[in-house]
Amino acid sequence: MDELVVRISHCVENGKINKASPYPNAMKGMEGADELTKQALDAAIGPDAILQACNDGMQRIGERFSRNEVFVPELLMAAKAMHAVMAHLEPFFKSGTVKVKGKFVLGTVAGDLHDIGKNLVRMVVEGNGWEVIDLGVDVKSTKFLDAIKNTPGCIVGLSALLTTTMVNMSKTVQEIKIQFPATKVIVGGAPLTMDAALKMGADGYSHDPQGAVTFLDKISAA
Amino acid sequence: MSSLLTALKNKKILVSDGAWGTFLHQRGLQPGECPELWNITHRDDVFAIAKSYIDAGADIILTNSFGGSPSKLEHYGLQDRTAELNKTAAAISREAAGVDHLVLGSIGPTGVILMMGEVSEEALYDGFCIQAEALKKGGVDALCIETMSAVDEACLAIRAARETTDLEVACTFTFEKTVSGEYRTMMGVSPAEMVQAVKEVGVSIIGTNCGNGFDQMIDIVQEIRSIDPITPILVHANAGKPVFQDGKAVFPETPEKMAAKVGELIKSGANIIGGCCGTTPAHIQGLVHAIRVH
Numbered sequence: 001m002d003e004l005v006v007r008i009s010h011c012v013e014n015g016k017i018n019k020a021s022p023y024p025n026a027m028k029g030m031e032g033a034d035e036l037t038k039q040a041l042d043a044a045i046g047p048d049a050i051l052q053a054c055n056d057g058m059q060r061i062g063e064r065f066s067r068n069e070v071f072v073p074e075l076l077m078a079a080k081a082m083h084a085v086m087a088h089l090e091p092f093f094k095s096g097t098v099k100v101k102g103k104f105v106l107g108t109v110a111g112d113l114h115d116i117g118k119n120l121v122r123m124v125v126e127g128n129g130w131e132v133i134d135l136g137v138d139v140k141s142t143k144f145l146d147a148i149k150n151t152p153g154c155i156v157g158l159s160a161l162l163t164t165t166m167v168n169m170s171k172t173v174q175e176i177k178i179q180f181p182a183t184k185v186i187v188g189g190a191p192l193t194m195d196a197a198l199k200m201g202a203d204g205y206s207h208d209p210q211g212a213v214t215f216l217d218k219i220s221a222a
Numbered sequence: 223m224s225s226l227l228t229a230l231k232n233k234k235i236l237v238s239d240g241a242w243g244t245f246l247h248q249r250g251l252q253p254g255e256c257p258e259l260w261n262i263t264h265r266d267d268v269f270a271i272a273k274s275y276i277d278a279g280a281d282i283i284l285t286n287s288f289g290g291s292p293s294k295l296e297h298y299g300l301q302d303r304t305a306e307l308n309k310t311a312a313a314i315s316r317e318a319a320g321v322d323h324l325v326l327g328s329i330g331p332t333g334v335i336l337m338m339g340e341v342s343e344e345a346l347y348d349g350f351c352i353q354a355e356a357l358k359k360g361g362v363d364a365l366c367i368e369t370m371s372a373v374d375e376a377c378l379a380i381r382a383a384r385e386t387t388d389l390e391v392a393c394t395f396t397f398e399k400t401v402s403g404e405y406r407t408m409m410g411v412s413p414a415e416m417v418q419a420v421k422e423v424g425v426s427i428i429g430t431n432c433g434n435g436f437d438q439m440i441d442i443v444q445e446i447r448s449i450d451p452i453t454p455i456l457v458h459a460n461a462g463k464p465v466f467q468d469g470k471a472v473f474p475e476t477p478e479k480m481a482a483k484v485g486e487l488i489k490s491g492a493n494i495i496g497g498c499c500g501t502t503p504a505h506i507q508g509l510v511h512a513i514r515v516h
Contacts, residue, residue: 068400071410072371073337111253113297116335116408138254138297163244163464163471163499165253170469196466 004040005053008033008085012057012127015077017084023077034084047092051129054085058127062210065124072120075209079123086126100131102220105147106157107135110168114161117189121157124209130216141172148180155216158202160189170200177201186215226324226364226390227426229281230454230493235513238326238458238496239275239283240506244473246271246286256298258290261310268311272318278503279510282494283319284366287311287357288330292349293341304349305356312360326366326392327357329379336374343378350382354389364390368431368458371396371407373419380423392427392456392494393420397442398434405442413445421453429456432498434463435475436483440490447491454493461500473500477508484512 010016011033014024018034031039033054040050061078064070092098104125108118115137122132133151135143148154156176160169166189173185186204187197188211197205204215230236246257249267260268268286275283290308292301300307308327315325329350334341354365365383370376376393383391395416397405405413417428428450430442439459446455461473461480480497487495495513497505 068402068404068406071406072335072408073410076335076338113254113294114333116333162253163473164247166464166466166471167469168253170466191464191471193463193465199466 002040002045002049004036004043004045005049007031008036008040008050009053009057011036012054012078012081012085013060015061015074015081017077017081032084033081034088037085037088041088047089047098050085051089051098054082054127055129058082058124059210059213062124062128062208062213066208066210072116075120075123079127082123082127101129102216103131103133103151103154104157104216105133105135105144105151105154106159107139107144108137108159108161109165109172110138110140112160112162112165112168113137114159117161118159121159121188121209121212125157125212125216128213128217141175144172144176145179148176148183154183155219156183156185157212158185158187160187160191163191166191166196173200173202184219186212188212226282226326226392227454229324233281234493235488235516236281236494237279237506237510237513238456238494239280240497240501240503241499242271242284242286242288244500245502256289256295256300258287258295258307258311259298259300261286261307261314265310265314268314269318272315274503275506276318276320276323278506280323280496280506282324282326282496283315284326284328285311285315285357285360285362286328287353288328288368290328290353291330291332292352293332293334293346294330304352308353308356309360312357312362316361324364325362326364327354327360327362327389329353329357329365329367329383330369331371331375336372343374346375347378347382350379351386354383355386358387358389362389364392364426366456367391367393369396370394371411372409373411373415376416377419377423380420380425384424390426391424392429393425394429394431394456394458396432397430397438399438405438405445413442414449417446417450417453421450425453427454427456427494429458429494431456431458432460435460436462436480436487440483440487443487443490443492455491456494457487457492458496458498459501460498461505464500475500477502477505480505481508481512484509485516488513488516
């Protein structure tokens with residue numbers, strides 16, 4: 001693999017956005033995801049290879065997050081570095097030269113205004129090559145249903161932090177399953193467990209963002 | 223109104239209150255409704271919750287102002303009423319507590335992450351100042367900055383509280399057990415890092431709240447105590463991790479289970495003990511009895 005590609009992957013994993021960014025301390029003054037991606041494209045390295053490097057970096061930091069070796073700040077910085085790469089790849093997505101793995105409709109359920117967990121999932125899922133349609137917080141089930149209608153073949157992710165909104169999550173899952181029985185739904189959030197997820201009728205549950213990626217990749221491979 | 227620290231000296235172990243959020247929902251607060259607005263629209267319900275904890279034997283009650291930061295209230299378009307909602311929250315609990323009991327003004331997290339750069343430190347600090355000042359005006363005896371996970375946000379809130387009021391300040395963080403069995407907040411902060419950071423900016427009481435039940439709180443208190451032998455420790459424990467039963471969330475830890483564990487929690491070094499999500503006046507009554515026996 002090209003050295004530049006390896007370095008891009010390393011920058012994403014460690015949250016090194018660009019040369020000016022002081023984070024992480026160990027990489028101060030070094031070139032970051034931004035500069036290296038530009039150099040790679042100038043050196044005629046294919047956008048697919050760059051995207052793969054970015055995905056690998058996000059995958060590694062996501063796995064370290066799942067093992068509690070790193071926490072939210074490290075994940076957020078990695079996502080920022082990932083976005084620096086993606087900004088350069090945007091034209092290739094637009095022209096269809098590179099393709100996303102699939103579409104993921106994501107939102108925090110009705111009555112719940114918490115977005116930190118949902119945003120972490122969005123970042124890691126995006127960083128692993130999926131397009132995320134983020135519906136935001138306090139998303140009524142009708143809004144989920146509209147989004148599913150407008151996004152054929154999508155997979156759906158529901159987030160909730162409050163015990164009181166788990167009930168709305170359950171209702172939303174059921175409404176989705178009535179109208180779109182083939183659509184796969186994964187749920188997550190602090191009060192949830194696999195048991196609760198299955199009782200609601202969801203297809204999957206994840207304790208952490210990387211688990212959502214595993215779930216999505218498994219479905220797209222099937 | 224006596225000082226919280228004086229009360230601790232006189233009584234050694236103080237009992238705090240239980241859940242507010244889950245209690246408000248039982249009384250009809252709908253998901254997506256602003257809990258703090260109930261201080262104005264459903265004052266009697268909020269007062270009844272405060273009073274139920276006093277009647278259960280709590281020495282201290284908190285205020286219905288957990289989400290009273292301008293950035294949380296902005297979700298409901300209520301950010302301009304920050305001072306009014308916090309002051310009323312304090313006044314309601316003050317009325318329920320009378321002069322014999324203490325009121326701790328609750329300040330919860332803002333929900334924004336400073337390192338993401340979505341909001342400036344100054345803006346967060348100014349918001350905390352408005353909350354602290356309003357809670358003081360409403361009559362609280364001390365402030366409780368709770369459910370924190372980031373050191374930068376917690377320290378801004380503590381500084382704001384100390385620079386705008388002369389009240390004692392408590393600060394509690396929420397820890398989770400990692401796969402390797404250590405305790406960390408979601409931002410990666412350990413109990414030791416919390417203690418060092420919050421004491422530097424002048425808190426009088428440290429502690430932990432929410433979490434996954436009483437057993438883990440005992441671990442966390444032991445860890446805090448091993449680093450800091452002196453500072454009073456406040457614990458507000460959840461009634462366990464909720465389970466989903468028959469379409470609703472149920473908290474598994476009963477008042478009996480909590481009461482049975484309280485001796486161990488005191489032995490670990492806790493000085494103020496109360497509940498968080500899922501706990502009820504029955505839990506607090508159980509704690510009061512168990513501590514009396516202890």
